[in-house]
Amino acid sequence: MQSEKQEFIPALGANWATKYYDPLVRIFTKEYPFKRALISQANLNNNQTILDLACGTGTLSVGIKKRFPDTKIYAVDADKKVLGIARQKAKDAGIKISFHxxxxxxxxxxxxxxxxxxxxxxxxxLTIDKKIETLREIKRLLKPNGEFYIADYGxxxxxxxxxSSNIIKLIDGLETTKDNLDGNLEKIIKEQxxxxxxxxxxxxxxGTIYLYKCKIHR
Ligand SMILES: C[S@@+](CC[C@H](N)C(=O)[O-])C[C@H]1O[C@@H](n2cnc3c(N)ncnc32)[C@H](O)[C@@H]1O
Known part of the structure; x- marks a missing residue:
């Protein structure tokens, strides 16, 4: 029987590396400062329902829930393995997050x-096609006054x-990183x-991580 082709690129580009994700990302991406900044600018309150899309090991979800314990958080990722780490992290912190x-x-x-x-x-x-399809999903899922906060390489x-951003190309592949590193992400989001x-x-x-606040254009 042919094995099914994996439809996603894992957190560090290869399944075997996922267990090293947290310590490496913490050191190499200023993870806590940029995630704290993103949370701070999102006008959060305890009545909100929040999605952490491609949550990885769940650090952002846990960070939000610690600051806003009554928010309802849904965290999604394509990778079973990374979700296992995220579930354990939430459990250790005594925090309830709905993982999918x-x-x-x-x-x-x-x-x-x-x-x-x-x-x-x-x-x-994500390839350009999947970036566009994912943005359409985000648009579909946001409430009329909802907001989308993104942090990624630009x-x-x-x-x-x-x-240094050549390392990202090596880990995650040229095809998916190109639009980001060419500075096209903002334009792609606007076009949706x-x-x-x-x-x-x-x-x-x-490399350089850009933080964006996005709203549905009306
Ligand atoms: C670099 S990690 C980032 C994880 C987390 N958001 C963070 O900031 O640490 C990228 C994540 O995207 C997930 N992923 C990749 N392609 C996906 C897809 N098409 N749909 C959902 N998750 C995907 C991977 O499994 C991985 O956990």
Missing amino acids: ESLSHKLPFQNETFDRIFSTLFFHH KPNNIFQKA GFTVELTKQFKTLL
């Missing part, structure tokens, strides 16, 4: 379910950042009907 295994372009939720959708270090794992803003505001940039050891 799903691909980002066909999500198992009804229209207009979420006040906020977050996505961190994820879009550079155009490196100096030669050192450009050199969002207004996009660049709120912050972080220079990291793996």
Whole structure:
């Protein structure tokens, strides 16, 4: 029997590496500062329903829930293995999060379910077609006044950042990282009907991470 082709790129580009994700990302991406910044700018309150899209090991979801314990958090990832780490992290923290295994372009939720959708270090794992399909899903799932917060690699803003972002190309592949590193992500999000505001940039050891606040354009 032929083995099924994996439809997603795992957290560190290969299944065997997933268990090293947390310590490496913490060191190489300024993970806590950029995730704290994203949470702080999202106007969160305890009545909201939130989606962490491609949650990986669940660090962002747990961070939100610690600051806003009454929010309802749904966290989705395509990878069973990384979800196992995320579930354990939430359990250790005594935190309730609803985890789901799903691909980002066909999500198992009804229209207009979420006040906020977050996505961190994820879009550079998607081909251009899947980026567009995923943005359509995000649009479908946001409530009319909902907001989408994204943090991901963008155009490196100096030669050192450009050199270090080659590591991301190596880990996650040229095809999916190209649009990000060419600086096209903002344009792609806008073309799917969002207004996009660049709120912050972080220079990291793996390139420049851009933070955006996006709303459905009306
Ligand atoms: C670099 S990790 C980022 C994880 C987490 N958001 C973070 O900030 O640490 C990218 C994640 O995207 C997930 N992923 C890749 N392609 C996916 C897809 N098409 N649908 C859902 N998840 C996907 C991977 O399994 C991985 O956990």
